[in-house]
Amino acid sequence: MSEDPTRTDPEAPELPELLRLREVTVRFGGLVALDAVSLTVPSGRVTGVIGPNGAGKTTLFNVICGFVRPRRGELRWRGRPLSRHRPHDLARLGIARTLQGVGLFPGLTVLENVLVGADRHARSGFLGDLLALPRADRDERALRERAMARLDRLGVAGVAGRLPGELPYGVRKRVALARALAAEPDLLLLDEPAAGLSAGEIAELAELVRGLREELAVVLVEHHMDLVMDVCDRVLVLDFGRVIAHGTPAEVRDDPAVVAAYLGEEVREPEVPGA
Numbered sequence: 001m002s003e004d005p006t007r008t009d010p011e012a013p014e015l016p017e018l019l020r021l022r023e024v025t026v027r028f029g030g031l032v033a034l035d036a037v038s039l040t041v042p043s044g045r046v047t048g049v050i051g052p053n054g055a056g057k058t059t060l061f062n063v064i065c066g067f068v069r070p071r072r073g074e075l076r077w078r079g080r081p082l083s084r085h086r087p088h089d090l091a092r093l094g095i096a097r098t099l100q101g102v103g104l105f106p107g108l109t110v111l112e113n114v115l116v117g118a119d120r121h122a123r124s125g126f127l128g129d130l131l132a133l134p135r136a137d138r139d140e141r142a143l144r145e146r147a148m149a150r151l152d153r154l155g156v157a158g159v160a161g162r163l164p165g166e167l168p169y170g171v172r173k174r175v176a177l178a179r180a181l182a183a184e185p186d187l188l189l190l191d192e193p194a195a196g197l198s199a200g201e202i203a204e205l206a207e208l209v210r211g212l213r214e215e216l217a218v219v220l221v222e223h224h225m226d227l228v229m230d231v232c233d234r235v236l237v238l239d240f241g242r243v244i245a246h247g248t249p250a251e252v253r254d255d256p257a258v259v260a261a262y263l264g265e266e267v268r269e270p271e272v273p274g275a
């Protein structure tokens, strides 16, 4: 695919481009996990990435995050090439992600987990901590307040002192989201945020993601089609590492190539009984 199908959003051509992938190819041995994938992510939009299991969705996130180096192709962040970045550069760049699953540190409390996400904003840093400068105290307090505000926004401030293992799955997923937001990213990558949630929790998540759009760009990998159709502005469809469709939710839903890719795929039911 030589042209980037996502280059122009006819509904909002003026939106500034945050992230651009151009013909990104990733191989794992003989397997082509991503095959010349191009994608443009504008600010203020929710971009969906869907596709059957093994289509390459998480690999796409891993490329953006610097976990996986593409064999070919190019990434640009705010118009500049992004090639040698490492995962620990992400907070500074303004990119945050939630992991498929939950990915909290089991030995840290909920608040501490969120503080880990917020430390991009600690100004005095390690040296300040070492010398116990008053500045470090102030920063620590400000960080805690910011972390608590994030937990509060997600309705989980009440469990700030608990360990993740003590909490129900849906609550842990909210904490993981609070941690990603604590870094105040410009781009948020969500890998299957609805997996394992009840129908009510998914509706709340949809509301939240819609609200986030005012502040940042979101790329949403998700198998729950209702959520994708509900919150995404544009949707990219991958199958065996290749882009098979791109457009508005309604356009991709009715695309014969997308329907064919999903045929034979068991439609995933919510994993929480009674949902």
Ligand SMILES: Nc1ncnc2c1ncn2[C@@H]1O[C@H](COP(=O)(O)OP(=O)(O)OP(=O)(O)O)[C@@H](O)[C@H]1O
Binding pocket: 028, 031, 033, 051, 052, 053, 054, 055, 056, 057, 058, 059, 060, 100
């Ligand atoms: N580190 C790796 N080493 C080897 N193969 C890998 C690696 N990571 C992913 N793959 C393979 O690359 C392909 C794409 O995997 P990926 O995890 O990106 O799919 P996905 O679309 O996220 O799937 P799912 O919906 O199941 O999460 C799969 O065939 C997978 O087995």
Ligand SMILES: [Mg+2]
Binding pocket: 057, 058, 059, 100
């Ligand atoms: Mg995945």
